[in-house]
Amino acid sequence: MTERSMNRTIKAGVVGFVALGFGCSLAATALAGGSTLDDGDNHAYYFGSVKDTNGAAVVNAKVKVQTKTIALMTQSDITGAYKLPILATQANPDDVTFSCSKDGYRQIDVLRRSAPGGDGKDPIEIDCTLQHE
Amino acid sequence: MTSTPMRRHVIAGLLLGGLIAISAVVLSARAPAQAETPAIAGEVSSAQEGSMEGVLISVQKAGTPISVTVVSDANGRFRVPPAKLSPGHYTLRIRAVGYDLDGPQAVTVPSRQAESLRLGLRKSEDLAAQLTNTEWLMSMPGTAEQKRPLIECMSCHTLERIVRSKFNAEEFAPVLRRMANYANNTTMARVQVRVAEREVPDERVRKVAAYLATVNLSAGPIWSYPLKTLSRPSGRAARVVITEYDLPRPTIAPHDVRTDRDGLIWYSNFVEPFLGRLDPRTGKHAEFAVPVLKPSFPTGALALEPDADGNWWLAQMFQSGLAKFDIRTRRFEMFPIPPEMNGEATQQSMVMPGRSHADGKVWTNEVSKQALLRLDLASGRYETFEPFAGLGAGRTHSPYGLAADPENNLYFMDFGDESVGRVDAKTGAVTLYPTPTPGSRPRRTMLDSRGRLWFAEFAADKVAMFDIKRETFKEWDVPTPHTYPYDVFLDRNGELWSGSMSSDRILRFDPETGAALEYLLPRQTNIRRVFIDDTTTPVTFWAGNNHGAAIVKLEPLE
Numbered sequence: 001m002t003e004r005s006m007n008r009t010i011k012a013g014v015v016g017f018v019a020l021g022f023g024c025s026l027a028a029t030a031l032a033g034g035s036t037l038d039d040g041d042n043h044a045y046y047f048g049s050v051k052d053t054n055g056a057a058v059v060n061a062k063v064k065v066q067t068k069t070i071a072l073m074t075q076s077d078i079t080g081a082y083k084l085p086i087l088a089t090q091a092n093p094d095d096v097t098f099s100c101s102k103d104g105y106r107q108i109d110v111l112r113r114s115a116p117g118g119d120g121k122d123p124i125e126i127d128c129t130l131q132h133e
Numbered sequence: 134m135t136s137t138p139m140r141r142h143v144i145a146g147l148l149l150g151g152l153i154a155i156s157a158v159v160l161s162a163r164a165p166a167q168a169e170t171p172a173i174a175g176e177v178s179s180a181q182e183g184s185m186e187g188v189l190i191s192v193q194k195a196g197t198p199i200s201v202t203v204v205s206d207a208n209g210r211f212r213v214p215p216a217k218l219s220p221g222h223y224t225l226r227i228r229a230v231g232y233d234l235d236g237p238q239a240v241t242v243p244s245r246q247a248e249s250l251r252l253g254l255r256k257s258e259d260l261a262a263q264l265t266n267t268e269w270l271m272s273m274p275g276t277a278e279q280k281r282p283l284i285e286c287m288s289c290h291t292l293e294r295i296v297r298s299k300f301n302a303e304e305f306a307p308v309l310r311r312m313a314n315y316a317n318n319t320t321m322a323r324v325q326v327r328v329a330e331r332e333v334p335d336e337r338v339r340k341v342a343a344y345l346a347t348v349n350l351s352a353g354p355i356w357s358y359p360l361k362t363l364s365r366p367s368g369r370a371a372r373v374v375i376t377e378y379d380l381p382r383p384t385i386a387p388h389d390v391r392t393d394r395d396g397l398i399w400y401s402n403f404v405e406p407f408l409g410r411l412d413p414r415t416g417k418h419a420e421f422a423v424p425v426l427k428p429s430f431p432t433g434a435l436a437l438e439p440d441a442d443g444n445w446w447l448a449q450m451f452q453s454g455l456a457k458f459d460i461r462t463r464r465f466e467m468f469p470i471p472p473e474m475n476g477e478a479t480q481q482s483m484v485m486p487g488r489s490h491a492d493g494k495v496w497t498n499e500v501s502k503q504a505l506l507r508l509d510l511a512s513g514r515y516e517t518f519e520p521f522a523g524l525g526a527g528r529t530h531s532p533y534g535l536a537a538d539p540e541n542n543l544y545f546m547d548f549g550d551e552s553v554g555r556v557d558a559k560t561g562a563v564t565l566y567p568t569p570t571p572g573s574r575p576r577r578t579m580l581d582s583r584g585r586l587w588f589a590e591f592a593a594d595k596v597a598m599f600d601i602k603r604e605t606f607k608e609w610d611v612p613t614p615h616t617y618p619y620d621v622f623l624d625r626n627g628e629l630w631s632g633s634m635s636s637d638r639i640l641r642f643d644p645e646t647g648a649a650l651e652y653l654l655p656r657q658t659n660i661r662r663v664f665i666d667d668t669t670t671p672v673t674f675w676a677g678n679n680h681g682a683a684i685v686k687l688e689p690l691e
Contacts, residue, residue, distance in 0.1 A: 044525060060605070062604060067523050069522065069523045069562070069563065070520070070522070070523035070524070070562075070563045070564070070565065071562070071563065071564040071565070072564070072565050072566075072567070073564055073565070073566050073604060074566065074567055075604075075605060075606075084567060085524060085525065085528070085552075085565075085567060086524070086525040
């Protein structure tokens with residue numbers, strides 16, 4: 001059994017539990033397996049950086065990954081880097097829009113560096129360039 | 134010449150008589166005053182430390198459910214405010230980890246003895262009985278990963294119960310499986326079993342059981358590791374009066390506690406189908422029976438929230454759906470989950486009716502489906518929102534703490550994972566904002582008037598703020614590791630208050646300066662929702678002792 005299918009099994013088993021409200025006993029964390037509290041490296045994610053046209057990091061830029069039903073939003077850190085959990089629809093890049101923004105800047109380029117598709121386990125790198133207005 | 138000494142005698146005699154007369158007046162003035170304002174005050178010390186700061190002294194009048202607690206100052210002195218006392222017999226308790234009260238444990242008020250008590254403490258013979266859950270987690274060997282499952286155990290019982298057990302790893306396994314099938318609204322006083330059985334993966338059980346057998350008494354009569362303790366309160370943290378109101382049955386499990394406009398206390402009962410009310414001025418207690426709609430299912434409610442008219446709403450847990458208590462008619466109106474959506478695992482832990490005037494809708498959650506529900510008040514229908522449907526598999530989600538803005542857009546905590554979420558009231562569009570700290574498990578929340586969402590990061594030992602306009606986060610570590618904060622409340626002075634199931638401490642924190650202090654509570658206190666009454670000066674903190682059948686009031690003196 002691969003690690004991935006194992007995770008699925010666990011998830012199916014604990015749907016009620018996680019639940020909890022309060023998980024009595026080992027419920028949520030213990031049994032939710034690697035799903036909730038691991039370091040995140042077992043799962044795919046979006047990552048990348050936000051830079052200006054001179055290649056300098058843009059700090060605290062809003063980074064948004066969006067489909068028709070859901071948006072994920074975070075901010076770039078002091079090095080211009082960001083990280084977001086993956087969307088299930090990531091295999092079809094047309095369904096996903098990616099944007100970055102910051103007051104005083106406008107977005108001029110979004111570059112997806114990772115190949116689309118894959119088995120859904122690999123991180124996807126998307127970089128964004130902003131220009132001073 | 135002969136007359137001179139005589140005169141002197143007379144004068145001396147007059148002076149003396151005058152002094153006696155004055156003294157008599159003073160004495161007669163003091164005596165009745167003493168009877169009217171009884172006092173309990175004194176000093177606390179031990180052979181080991183001399184005068185002791187930060188010792189909690191609790192007094193409880195015989196035949197009443199109310200205990201009052203004060204804390205000794207840097208000179209070991211303490212004084213119960215006279216306004217909290219009336220003539221009668223009082224029992225005395227102390228809390229100072231490592232010590233027990235030596236000598237008399239009762240005092241009569243008023244009496245000369247009660248005015249200047251000399252409390253002597255001796256080293257405790259059973260330190261383990263005095264440790265908080267936090268102190269057990271500090272003491273136990275093991276990795277953070279190994280200890281993490283234990284934070285779930287605290288929902289129903291203390292960790293002392295685990296570490297005093299003698300199960301080996303093999304014997305632990307069936308215990309863990311049994312525990313997983315108890316409802317989360319279970320206490321030691323009232324165990325409730327889930328109707329929908331939960332399967333527990335073998336590998337997980339094996340891991341947890343193996344670890345627990347290394348920290349309990351399976352290998353011998355004492356623990357293999359030293360017991361670590363937290364320091365006693367000092368300085369400002371000792372300037373406080375704590376009042377505990379014992380509730381009339383040990384099975385009452387107060388979960389969310391709030392005051393109303395008249396200063397009455399209302400609370401949700403996590404295991405019994407009652408809404409509770411307490412008058413803190415008189416100690417008078419009343420209960421209102423909530424109709425039981427699913428008789429063979431666990432009873433009790435979790436969230437208690439008012440709507441804009443002051444009516445109370447209860448999230449009905451495994452009874453499913455919502456209950457509204459009309460504050461004028463004193464009647465419940467029930468909003469059950471319709472049969473086609475109502476299964477064995479259906480569970481509503483949260484409710485947010487605060488902005489229902491905006492659109493006639495009340496938000497709740499469906500724990501068993503990792504979903505949010507919205508009740509339409511006009512039709513009684515629920516619509517389902519699945520905020521995590523677009524996310525990749527392999528992660529666990531659970532919408533938990535709820536807040537609504539003036540347009541009734543919903544903000545929710547993903548307690549299973551690490552995001553603050555938003556559902557747009559008009560479009561249903563979902564936005565997730567992962568917290569800066571991964572795996573934070575945000576729990577309960579409040580939205581302040583400036584559009585800032587304050588919340589507790591249960592698994593990260595942090596309190597946090599999300600600015601809903603700027604879409605930015607701030608996070609702060611709580612001072613004591615292994616606190617696992619459950620909830621926060623921002624008071625009118627901009628100070629943040631928090632409580633937990635593990636440390637028996639109330640955090641008071643100034644986000645502007647970073648200054649923090651922790652008030653120690655007199656007893657083991659399993660705290661869930663925290664609430665501040667902003668109408669008093671200083672503000673008054675309220676919470677329920679979920680496992681201790683008591684309501685706790687904390688009045689800082691500054």
